Amino acid sequence: PEIMIVMRSGETRPVDGAEGQSVMLAARDAGIDELEGFCGGCCACASCHVYVDPAFAGRLPPIGADEDELLEGSGHRRPHSRLSCQLSMTDALAGLRLTVAPEG
Numbered sequence: 001p002e003i004m005i006v007m008r009s010g011e012t013r014p015v016d017g018a019e020g021q022s023v024m025l026a027a028r029d030a031g032i033d034e035l036e037g038f039c040g041g042c043c044a045c046a047s048c049h050v051y052v053d054p055a056f057a058g059r060l061p062p063i064g065a066d067e068d069e070l071l072e073g074s075g076h077r078r079p080h081s082r083l084s085c086q087l088s089m090t091d092a093l094a095g096l097r098l099t100v101a102p103e104g
């Protein structure tokens with residue numbers, strides 16, 4: 001499935017990942033280094049923070065307790081914040097638009 005990622009510069013880039021791959025890893029494979037993924041995707045760093053287009057919010061799996069807690073401490077949380085390492089590339093997300101959150 002292909003999704004779109006809006007970088008901090010405002011540039012939009014397509015990301016095509018394998019089914020089941022995390023969005024964070026798929027983005028990195030596509031050369032997007034703004035989703036740093038310091039913790040390797042184990043929900044411990046929040047460097048993969050993204051804002052989900054509200055139109056797609058209902059297609060995502062519910063937020064986990066660890067994810068919720070990390071986002072709460074991240075400083076840039078918005079109503080549709082998610083950690084991209086906790087989202088899997090699935091057909092349900094095809095066309096999804098995510099915006100990279102500010103650093104820190």
Ligand code: FES
Nearest residue numbers: 037039045046085
């Ligand atoms: Fe660390 Fe997502 S990569 S929380």
